[in-house]
Amino acid sequence: MSVDDFGSLAGARGDGPLHRLDARIKLLAAVAFVVAVAAVPLGSWPALGVLALILGGLIVLSGASPLRLLARWLGFLLLVGFLAALTAGGRAAASGMSWGMVVLNLLAKNSLAFLMMMVLAEVTPWNKLLGGMRRLGAPPVLIATLGFMQRYIFVLSDELGRILTARRARSFRGRGGLGPASVSNLIGVLLIRALEREERVHAAMTARGWDGTMRPLDD
Amino acid sequence: MGSVGKTGFESGSSSLGAGLVMHIPDILIDSRVAMATTVAGAAGLAYGLRRVERRHGERTTSLMGMMAAFVFAAQMINFPVGPGVSGHLLGGVLSAVILGPWAGAVVIAAVLIVQCLVFQDGGVTALGSNFLNMGLIGSVGGYAIYSPIRKAIGGAKGVLAGSMIAAWFSVLLAAGAFSIELAIGGGEHDFIRILTWMALVHAVIGVGEALITGLIVRFVLLTRPELIRDDEPVVEETDAAPSAETSGKPGWLATLVAGLGISLAVAVFVSPFAYDAPDGLEYVGEKFEFLPDESHPPMIPSPMPDYQAPLPVSIPGLDAAKVATAAAGLAGTLIVFALAWSMSRAFSRGAPKPGGTAAHVG
Numbered sequence: 001m002s003v004d005d006f007g008s009l010a011g012a013r014g015d016g017p018l019h020r021l022d023a024r025i026k027l028l029a030a031v032a033f034v035v036a037v038a039a040v041p042l043g044s045w046p047a048l049g050v051l052a053l054i055l056g057g058l059i060v061l062s063g064a065s066p067l068r069l070l071a072r073w074l075g076f077l078l079l080v081g082f083l084a085a086l087t088a089g090g091r092a093a094a095s096g097m098s099w100g101m102v103v104l105n106l107l108a109k110n111s112l113a114f115l116m117m118m119v120l121a122e123v124t125p126w127n128k129l130l131g132g133m134r135r136l137g138a139p140p141v142l143i144a145t146l147g148f149m150q151r152y153i154f155v156l157s158d159e160l161g162r163i164l165t166a167r168r169a170r171s172f173r174g175r176g177g178l179g180p181a182s183v184s185n186l187i188g189v190l191l192i193r194a195l196e197r198e199e200r201v202h203a204a205m206t207a208r209g210w211d212g213t214m215r216p217l218d219d
Numbered sequence: 220m221g222s223v224g225k226t227g228f229e230s231g232s233s234s235l236g237a238g239l240v241m242h243i244p245d246i247l248i249d250s251r252v253a254m255a256t257t258v259a260g261a262a263g264l265a266y267g268l269r270r271v272e273r274r275h276g277e278r279t280t281s282l283m284g285m286m287a288a289f290v291f292a293a294q295m296i297n298f299p300v301g302p303g304v305s306g307h308l309l310g311g312v313l314s315a316v317i318l319g320p321w322a323g324a325v326v327i328a329a330v331l332i333v334q335c336l337v338f339q340d341g342g343v344t345a346l347g348s349n350f351l352n353m354g355l356i357g358s359v360g361g362y363a364i365y366s367p368i369r370k371a372i373g374g375a376k377g378v379l380a381g382s383m384i385a386a387w388f389s390v391l392l393a394a395g396a397f398s399i400e401l402a403i404g405g406g407e408h409d410f411i412r413i414l415t416w417m418a419l420v421h422a423v424i425g426v427g428e429a430l431i432t433g434l435i436v437r438f439v440l441l442t443r444p445e446l447i448r449d450d451e452p453v454v455e456e457t458d459a460a461p462s463a464e465t466s467g468k469p470g471w472l473a474t475l476v477a478g479l480g481i482s483l484a485v486a487v488f489v490s491p492f493a494y495d496a497p498d499g500l501e502y503v504g505e506k507f508e509f510l511p512d513e514s515h516p517p518m519i520p521s522p523m524p525d526y527q528a529p530l531p532v533s534i535p536g537l538d539a540a541k542v543a544t545a546a547a548g549l550a551g552t553l554i555v556f557a558l559a560w561s562m563s564r565a566f567s568r569g570a571p572k573p574g575g576t577a578a579h580v581g
């Protein structure tokens with residue numbers, strides 16, 4: 001599993017003016033942008049064009065690889081298209097637009113929102129984003145949970161790698177698909193090891209005086 | 220999303236993308252729905268966090284974080300469901316079975332937040348809807364179905380059968396909720412069409428989820444049964460009257476909720492038939508004239524009889540998608556019950572040696 005698979009969980013990608021911006025501003029701005037896109041009435045292409053220009057500028061500023069953005073966007077297009085096509089009928093009727101235009105409009109709006117959230121992830125490492133959410137008033141328990149989750153994702157993916165290595169070392173069928181039983185046993189082993197590790201980590205934290213309160217250093 | 224690419228897991232099978240289908244993207248649901256579900260989701264999450272904190276105290280964050288990381292990692296492992304098709308664990312019922320209903324919901328919330336903010340899997344304005352479908356309905360609703368079945372059957376068998384049946388029905392309920400959220404503001408009169416498609420797609424996902432959940436729960440029962448949340452002991456199964464003193468009060472409310480959930484899920488499949496000929500919504504629509512003239516035929520082939528050519532295999536007079544949906548619902552239910560029955564037979568006579576199944580995985 002390459003670090004790239006973990007996106008902004010793995011930390012900062014590059015450096016730029018947007019990277020250095022306060023995470024709170026970035027989060028609020030991105031959500032505001034998505035809400036604005038959602039609020040644009042069906043069929044007002046000029047408004048969408050303006051929003052697209054803003055987005056384009058931000059993409060350039062972010063220094064994100066357009067190819068990667070494009071690849072991820074295309075990956076989600078099929079699902080969005082399916083859902084848009086399912087719901088376009090009623091919207092077409094209500095707005096008087098043709099069915100195809102409604103689908104196109106929904107796709108365009110979704111793309112703007114999707115790419116904006118992707119730019120946010122590109123320029124904001126997960127830790128910073130969590131810090132921003134905490135200072136914006138998100139429940140500390142939730143933020144701490146998400147912080148633990150990030151660390152454990154890497155721990156568990158290493159664990160998964162070790163399980164797979166061990167399995168390959170013992171098995172003649174190293175390549176190719178595993179049956180459902182093998183895969184579920186593998187997930188089961190991962191689950192048990194995860195819970196056992198949490199037990200150990202928690203005991204160690206308790207021994208060091210953990211009382212459930214995160215004391216972040218980056219405030 | 221990331222994949223366990225180097226492991227050769229996904230060779231030869233095209234991913235079903237179960238997670239993708241369940242995650243509502245931005246824009247597609249109506250703004251009012253988005254706002255309402257965001258508020259409802261936030262309230263549900265706040266309540267869930269309180270419940271979990273009361274139970275686990277200062278351990279809440281590390282326990283929830285670990286379970287969420289596990290569900291996240293498990294979702295990256297492609298799971299062969301049939302020839303050429305693979306899905307992955309969704310995990311709502313599994314987390315609830317291990318940690319309890321509200322903890323399960325909190326775990327799913329954490330997973331959804333990371334998937335949305337890091338991987339753009341699911342829209343930020345749809346977070347509330349997605350949490351409602353997968354966290355609240357998936358975990359809390361799933362547990363409400365699981366708990367009475369577990370108590371009725373008892374022991375390890377009950378845990379296994381209960382979790383599989385709950386996994387199946389919770390996916391269907393989520394599909395129903397998903398359809399409602401999509402239809403409001405978008406296409407009220409298309410509701411049945413949306414529901415039919417969602418039910419069809421999710422019948423496959425539901426069977427996969429039941430199978431994966433069941434196999435994992437079975438593995439845990441064989442190796443570390445004490446990890447299953449113990450409202451009543453699973454480990455020592457004294458087959459004599461498992462319910463006499465324990466199920467004195469768990470009774471009617473849980474059963475009622477479970478029954479309600481299951482009937483709603485069944486309704487997901489049956490309702491397309493209920494709105495036959497001049498379908499109910501359309502009739503209302505015509506009455507109040509909010510229906511369009513039919514000059515904008517929907518492009519997704521409609522399962523409704525008054526739209527033309529529903530599916531390539533359209534049967535004259537019958538509607539293929541509707542029939543397929545009902546058949547899928549029936550077949551799925553039968554498959555899940557058969558799987559649950561055959562898999563839980565392992566527990567009727569002395570459980571196999573722990574570790575026996577573990578050995579070859581690691």
